[in-house]
Amino acid sequence: MAPGSSTLKEVVETHLTSEDYSRPTVKPEVTTATTKVTSSLISKHGLSSTNGVNELLECPVCTSLMYPPIHQCPNGHTLCSSCKVKVHNCCPTCRYELGNIRCLALEKVAESLELPCSYQNMGCQDIFPYYGKLKHEQQCSFRPYTCPYAGSECSVTGDIPTLVSHLKDDHKVDMHHGCSFNHRYVKSNPQEVENATWMLTVFSCFGRQFCLHFEAFHLGTSPVYMAFLRFMGEENEAKMFSYTLEVGGYGRKLTWQGVPRSIRDSHKKVRDSQDGLIIQRSMALYFSAGDRRELKLRVTGQIWKEE
Numbered sequence: 001m002a003p004g005s006s007t008l009k010e011v012v013e014t015h016l017t018s019e020d021y022s023r024p025t026v027k028p029e030v031t032t033a034t035t036k037v038t039s040s041l042i043s044k045h046g047l048s049s050t051n052g053v054n055e056l057l058e059c060p061v062c063t064s065l066m067y068p069p070i071h072q073c074p075n076g077h078t079l080c081s082s083c084k085v086k087v088h089n090c091c092p093t094c095r096y097e098l099g100n101i102r103c104l105a106l107e108k109v110a111e112s113l114e115l116p117c118s119y120q121n122m123g124c125q126d127i128f129p130y131y132g133k134l135k136h137e138q139q140c141s142f143r144p145y146t147c148p149y150a151g152s153e154c155s156v157t158g159d160i161p162t163l164v165s166h167l168k169d170d171h172k173v174d175m176h177h178g179c180s181f182n183h184r185y186v187k188s189n190p191q192e193v194e195n196a197t198w199m200l201t202v203f204s205c206f207g208r209q210f211c212l213h214f215e216a217f218h219l220g221t222s223p224v225y226m227a228f229l230r231f232m233g234e235e236n237e238a239k240m241f242s243y244t245l246e247v248g249g250y251g252r253k254l255t256w257q258g259v260p261r262s263i264r265d266s267h268k269k270v271r272d273s274q275d276g277l278i279i280q281r282s283m284a285l286y287f288s289a290g291d292r293r294e295l296k297l298r299v300t301g302q303i304w305k306e307e
């Protein structure tokens, strides 16, 4: 078994094997196998991003790449620094007391590496020096998006097609096709603004998806409704689009023209920056007519692409 195997189970087996080595009856072919692994590591000139070395740098507990400080137990089992805090000073591989031993050799190896971005399977082609990788991944445009559904603590992440299916199947979100829309929001007890009414509709146009959010909240002390659009993609693409929203009745009309925000910006961030159509509740109830006990708003809008 190769050193630095990726799962805990395998590593335990490795440990048992190394106990075998200490016995006088150790089989010659086992020793040969070990030598082969070592020499193939050395022969990898410059230690470029080869699978063998990457495996060595994989933490046996969490399987993430280990960044210095890399720790090891007195028997040489390595461990990442965030797992070290969690294992109560006990080596997860051999159960020896862990102590405070750094694995400087492996840290040196780590520093010399160039590694592909973790989102390679999502399409990122970039390769980074060991330390630049984490920083890039936080901003990588191929990193998964978080679910744009507001009002729930949804932890689903993925690419846009995954999230579109997820919104449709799991959140039962309305899906519409076309660049113009005419949407009716009805709420029977509009006095309860605290029960944040939030609604989401997804529009598909120009081959892309847009989230139309509508919700009630307090702006300072005044209850308001707000509608805004978010783009399911990156900020630089979002800027290529514009949209309008209109709401009105009885000869009065409120219009908003804006640029959709990327869903990289959280729903709350966009809302709190007031980057959308804001309707005071009294005005919303005026537009709703009737006896003011029901909110009935018709929001119309259009999305277009700036040339």
Ligand SMILES: [Zn+2]
Binding pocket: 059, 060, 061, 062, 063, 064, 079, 080, 081, 082, 083, 084
């Ligand atoms: Zn770990």
Ligand SMILES: [Zn+2]
Binding pocket: 073, 074, 075, 076, 077, 091, 092, 093, 094, 095, 096
């Ligand atoms: Zn150990």
Ligand SMILES: [Zn+2]
Binding pocket: 117, 118, 119, 120, 124, 125, 126, 136, 137, 140, 141, 142
């Ligand atoms: Zn990347």
Ligand SMILES: [Zn+2]
Binding pocket: 147, 148, 149, 154, 155, 156, 166, 167, 170, 171
């Ligand atoms: Zn979700």
